[in-house]
Amino acid sequence: MSKPRKVHVKSFGCQMNVYDSHRMADTLAPGGFAETAEPGEADLVILNTCHIREKAVEKVYSEIGRIRVMKEAAAREGRRMLIAVAGCVAQAEGEEIVRRAGVVDLVVGSQNYHRLPGLLARAQAGEKVVDTEFPVEDKFAALAAPARDATAKRGVASFVTVQEGCDKFCTFCVVPYTRGAEVSRPVQQIVAEVEHLAVAGVREITLIGQNVNAFHGAGPDGEAWTLGRLLRRLAQVPGILRLRYTTSHPRDMGDDLIAAHAELPALMPYVHLPVQSGSDRILAAMNRKHTCTDYLAVITRLRAARADLALSSDFIVGFPGETEADFRVTLNLVEEVGFAGAFSFMYSPRPGTPAADMEQVAPEEKAERLQRLQALITRGQRAFNAGFAGRTLDVLLEKPGKLPGQLVGRSPYLQAVQVTAPRSAIGSVQRVTVIEVGSNSLFGEIADAPQLAAVGA
Ligand code: SAM
Ligand code: SF4
Numbered sequence: 201m202s203k204p205r206k207v208h209v210k211s212f213g214c215q216m217n218v219y220d221s222h223r224m225a226d227t228l229a230p231g232g233f234a235e236t237a238e239p240g241e242a243d244l245v246i247l248n249t250c251h252i253r254e255k256a257v258e259k260v261y262s263e264i265g266r267i268r269v270m271k272e273a274a275a276r277e278g279r280r281m282l283i284a285v286a287g288c289v290a291q292a293e294g295e296e297i298v299r300r301a302g303v304v305d306l307v308v309g310s311q312n313y314h315r316l317p318g319l320l321a322r323a324q325a326g327e328k329v330v331d332t333e334f335p336v337e338d339k340f341a342a343l344a345a346p347a348r349d350a351t352a353k354r355g356v357a358s359f360v361t362v363q364e365g366c367d368k369f370c371t372f373c374v375v376p377y378t379r380g381a382e383v384s385r386p387v388q389q390i391v392a393e394v395e396h397l398a399v400a401g402v403r404e405i406t407l408i409g410q411n412v413n414a415f416h417g418a419g420p421d422g423e424a425w426t427l428g429r430l431l432r433r434l435a436q437v438p439g440i441l442r443l444r445y446t447t448s449h450p451r452d453m454g455d456d457l458i459a460a461h462a463e464l465p466a467l468m469p470y471v472h473l474p475v476q477s478g479s480d481r482i483l484a485a486m487n488r489k490h491t492c493t494d495y496l497a498v499i500t501r502l503r504a505a506r507a508d509l510a511l512s513s514d515f516i517v518g519f520p521g522e523t524e525a526d527f528r529v530t531l532n533l534v535e536e537v538g539f540a541g542a543f544s545f546m547y548s549p550r551p552g553t554p555a556a557d558m559e560q561v562a563p564e565e566k567a568e569r570l571q572r573l574q575a576l577i578t579r580g581q582r583a584f585n586a587g588f589a590g591r592t593l594d595v596l597l598e599k600p601g602k603l604p605g606q607l608v609g610r611s612p613y614l615q616a617v618q619v620t621a622p623r624s625a626i627g628s629v630q631r632v633t634v635i636e637v638g639s640n641s642l643f644g645e646i647a648d649a650p651q652l653a654a655v656g657a
Contacts, residue, residue: 213250
């Protein structure tokens with residue numbers, strides 16, 4: 201057994217990166233690396249990066265600058281710290297990272313991190329290592345399973361990647377270039393991972409993928425399974441109380457998946473369904489391959505299957521060619537759907553994508569539209585939350601809250617709910633009556649005290 205060493209992995213961007221960061225740590229664990237939350241004491245710092253918008257890239261370079269100071273301090277103490285850049289910036293920029301930031305020892309793309317132990321050995325020997333080639337082997341099959349104690353530390357709700365990459369080529373997006381072609385994991389590999397997590401205490405699984413509802417992984421019967429079929433199988437795993445999935449594309453919302461919302465009590469009534477814009481002209485320029493009417497029709501089908509289903513979305517404002525009239529149609533769509541929440545971004549030109557070469561909207565116009573859209577989204581979110589005052593909801597209690605004696609959990613609609621309850625209730629689903637609605641969370645009281653006492657016993 202080699203000498204114990206410490207690794208700090210910092211995630212930027214989406215949930216997929218959070219998942220990848222955990223799997224990187226899992227893969228390094230058999231080589232003697234323990235995770236640390238303190239970058240300053242680490243022997244290896246991995247920045248798991250995001251390339252989706254320009255600011256995200258700049259954030260990485262400024263973070264490298266911060267870690268550099270720690271690396272120099274470690275060297276003064278006679279300790280060697282290695283810095284690795286992983287994820288989508290690594291994939292997109294490759295060698296450029298080592299050129300621009302010579303302090304970086306290792307650059308590993310989003311599809312290659314299962315090779316980390318070998319790459320690290322080369323970096324330790326003094327080589328500047330860059331590995332961003334898309335590999336032929338199955339990354340997930342090559343990864344080490346998470347250790348039980350690592351899973352326990354990561355909490356009762358966990359992400360599991362089931363699908364990666366994208367073949368849709370929206371004109372604004374780098375994902376097809378940084379994450380590669382769309383690939384689904386085999387069903388049995390996913391089931392085994394979920395069973396492993398359930399035994400370690402995980403109670404909620406969110407299946408993740410850039411286009412998760414395009415999932416078509418090979419099943420044990422040799423057929424390509426839909427996401428709906430996968431969810432039905434995972435609902436049978438003992439210990440798994442809740443299932444979610446994200447991010448979905450409106451075009452891939454098949455009947456089978458929608459039917460799963462009517463059938464499976466474990467499938468939570470909340471769907472993140474990015475639309476990007478309400479204007480058909482802009483949707484066409486974005487190459488989204490759906491219209492606003494198509495999007496609304498998907499929502500009607502979802503709500504017919506599950507009347508209480510809540511929705512969130514992603515919006516881009518100031519896409520090239522977007523006029524005030526286009527933008528107003530987006531605002532109308534937001535009003536019409538009544539989203540429980542939404543993310544909105546100013547369009548950020550990404551080198552190498554078609555929209556980067558189109559005529560750009562002025563930055564101040566983008567900023568002004570973003571402000572108006574965000575105000576409307578916030579109003580909608582508050583109205584959605586206000587509707588829960590006095591209602592009783594199932595809450596999965598996840599972790600200690602801010603105040604002593606408090607736990608924080610999630611409602612079926614992904615709202616954070618603060619409640620007074622013993623720590624032993626973490627991992628259980630409790631009936632909670634909402635007594636106050638805050639701007640970011642709900643405050644509640646356990647409705648069924650005897651049941652909670654049984655959990656505490
Ligand atoms: N695959 C998902 C989909 O089709 O909706 C989303 C993937 S992307 C990681 C998450 C969000 O980032 C997108 O929904 C979009 O709103 C935003 N995004 C992607 N590229 C962008 C860009 N160039 N500028 C601004 N926002 C962008
Ligand atoms: Fe990017 Fe479009 Fe693919 Fe989503 S569907 S990952 S936005 S290219």
